[in-house]
Amino acid sequence: MSGGHDTHSHGLNLTLHVWRQKNAQDTGHFETYSLHGISEHCSFLEMLDQLNEQLLKEGREPVAFDHDCREGICGSCSLVINGRAHGPDRETATCQLHMRRFHDGETIYIEPFRAKAFPVQRDLVCDRSAFDRIIAAGGFVSASTGSPQDANALPVPKEAADLAMDAAQCIGCGACVAACPNAAAMLFVGAKVSHLALLPQGQPERKKRVLAMVEQMDKEGFGNCGNIYECEAACPKGISVENIARMNREYLGASLTARPQGEAKAGF
Amino acid sequence: MLSRFGAFLRSSIGKKSLMAFTGLLLILFLIAHVAGNLSLYADGTGEQFNAYAAKLEALGPLKLAAELGLVILFGAHIALGMRTYLENREARPVRYKDLAPKGNRTLASMTMPVTGIVILVFLVIHIIDFRLADFSKQGLAALVIERLSHPLGAGIYFISMGFLGVHLWHAFQSLVQTLGFRHPAYLPAVKTAGMVLGVLIAALFATFPVLCLMFKGQWPWN
Numbered sequence: 001m002s003g004g005h006d007t008h009s010h011g012l013n014l015t016l017h018v019w020r021q022k023n024a025q026d027t028g029h030f031e032t033y034s035l036h037g038i039s040e041h042c043s044f045l046e047m048l049d050q051l052n053e054q055l056l057k058e059g060r061e062p063v064a065f066d067h068d069c070r071e072g073i074c075g076s077c078s079l080v081i082n083g084r085a086h087g088p089d090r091e092t093a094t095c096q097l098h099m100r101r102f103h104d105g106e107t108i109y110i111e112p113f114r115a116k117a118f119p120v121q122r123d124l125v126c127d128r129s130a131f132d133r134i135i136a137a138g139g140f141v142s143a144s145t146g147s148p149q150d151a152n153a154l155p156v157p158k159e160a161a162d163l164a165m166d167a168a169q170c171i172g173c174g175a176c177v178a179a180c181p182n183a184a185a186m187l188f189v190g191a192k193v194s195h196l197a198l199l200p201q202g203q204p205e206r207k208k209r210v211l212a213m214v215e216q217m218d219k220e221g222f223g224n225c226g227n228i229y230e231c232e233a234a235c236p237k238g239i240s241v242e243n244i245a246r247m248n249r250e251y252l253g254a255s256l257t258a259r260p261q262g263e264a265k266a267g268f
Numbered sequence: 269m270l271s272r273f274g275a276f277l278r279s280s281i282g283k284k285s286l287m288a289f290t291g292l293l294l295i296l297f298l299i300a301h302v303a304g305n306l307s308l309y310a311d312g313t314g315e316q317f318n319a320y321a322a323k324l325e326a327l328g329p330l331k332l333a334a335e336l337g338l339v340i341l342f343g344a345h346i347a348l349g350m351r352t353y354l355e356n357r358e359a360r361p362v363r364y365k366d367l368a369p370k371g372n373r374t375l376a377s378m379t380m381p382v383t384g385i386v387i388l389v390f391l392v393i394h395i396i397d398f399r400l401a402d403f404s405k406q407g408l409a410a411l412v413i414e415r416l417s418h419p420l421g422a423g424i425y426f427i428s429m430g431f432l433g434v435h436l437w438h439a440f441q442s443l444v445q446t447l448g449f450r451h452p453a454y455l456p457a458v459k460t461a462g463m464v465l466g467v468l469i470a471a472l473f474a475t476f477p478v479l480c481l482m483f484k485g486q487w488p489w490n
Contacts, residue, residue, distance in 0.1 A: 028362070030365075080364060080367075083366045083367050083368030084368050090371065109365050111364055115360055116358065116360060116361050120362075179367075181356075181367060181378065182352075182356035182359060183359035184359070214281055218278075221358070223280075223359030224283060224352040224355055224356055225280070226352075226356070226380060226442075227442040227445045227446060228372065228377040229372035230369070230370045230371075232372055233370035233371040234370045241445070242451075242452065247281070248281055248285065248447065248448040249449075251279070252281070252285060252447075252448060255272065255276040
């Protein structure tokens with residue numbers, strides 16, 4: 001190739017300001033690195049791989065960052081890139097963000113997801129186990145064991161199936177928290193509550209679930225929702241904030257009508 | 269029963285719901301307030317406006333109850349707003365270098381605490397100006413026109429109504445979302461209605477400083 005495709009042959013030259021933090025106790029700081037000849041075809045994480053190779057060659061500590069599937073479905077990758085969770089694109093996880101979205105000579109700030117409930121462990125790695133504890137509090141259904149039941153034994157309305165599937169797309173990456181000006185986890189919890197509340201399998205624990213999951217969410221120290229909806233814009237799976245409204249009414253309803261265990265008998 | 273209500277109010281969703289509910293009632297109060305104020309434009313003497321004020325005074329204990337209700341509404345809304353603001357700051361102890369927009373934020377949604385505090389400061393000025401002042405001699409209408417004919421008074425009231433408009437721009441659709449009524453079928457209508465309502469309330473209130481400054485109570489249509 002010739003002429004106008006300089007970046008193809010020479011690649012991008014970038015200045016990176018990367019958050020470096022030794023451990024959870026360290027206060028952390030930005031360090032500046034220069035990278036040369038990065039292909040615009042590589043993903044953002046592949047660019048960081050090249051940075052780490054360069055650092056290793058120089059005998060320096062590589063940058064720690066989370067990643068696993070690198071195809072946008074595992075929810076491992078994080079990063080706030082130039083102030084945006086998962087970078088500039090909509091419905092794109094950091095692993096699927098490509099360097100063609102950046103221009104030659106660009107300066108890029110790379111930070112971890114920041115929230116009290118997501119403490120940074122090292123460099124760009126934060127501990128998102130708060131989400132696991134919210135799920136453990138109620139994000140599951142009781143399943144009968146034994147022989148498999150007939151596939152059509154439980155009728156599910158098409159609309160409920162579609163909405164539940166939309167909510168179930170959540171990969172639990174935490175970008176909603178990272179992008180929220182209040183560091184709230186409402187989109188994640190809303191998606192998980194909605195997913196199960198919409199399906200017949202989720203009915204037995206429906207009230208208990210939303211009460212327990214919201215309680216755990218609050219315990220973890222996430223912020224309050226201000227209906228700014230940046231979570232929806234940052235979500236790599238495009239989860240709608242309609243799920244937050246559904247969780248709100250599930251919570252309101254459950255708060256008003258749930259009976260503590262044993263109370264049901266008192267009515268007879 | 270009480271402990272259940274307490275648990276609800278301590279939860280993030282409970283706090284937001286109560287803030288939304290008090291906000292809704294405050295919007296209704298503002299509509300009634302601005303409708304009553306419009307009687308100032310009914311004549312050049314302020315007679316109608318003073319009669320309206322006298323009617324409210326004549327309610328006696330009912331007026332006291334209404335005022336107490338307003339104190340509770342404003343108090344709860346402000347206290348919850350401050351509390352959630354502080355909690356939200358605490359939820360991100362280490363700030364980003366610059367949290368850039370992902371695409372859904374608006375000026376109004378991002379500045380609710382700021383506009384809220386400006387409205388609170390205005391509320392204090394407003395209560396000192398008209399609720400605590402003694403207007404038994406000249407009448408309330410004359411006092412309002414006197415305050416708002418002065419450039420400083422008019423400026424404070426006009427600018428405050430700008431902040432109120434921005435606050436209300438986000439408020440209505442936000443409370444619909446918080447109370448769980450969001451549905452794609454009527455979401456566009458809720459958003460539009462909320463913006464129109466917010467801007468209309470603030471704009472109607474803002475006419476008072478503007479017209480008082482221009483005409484000093486001598487309305488050209490009378």
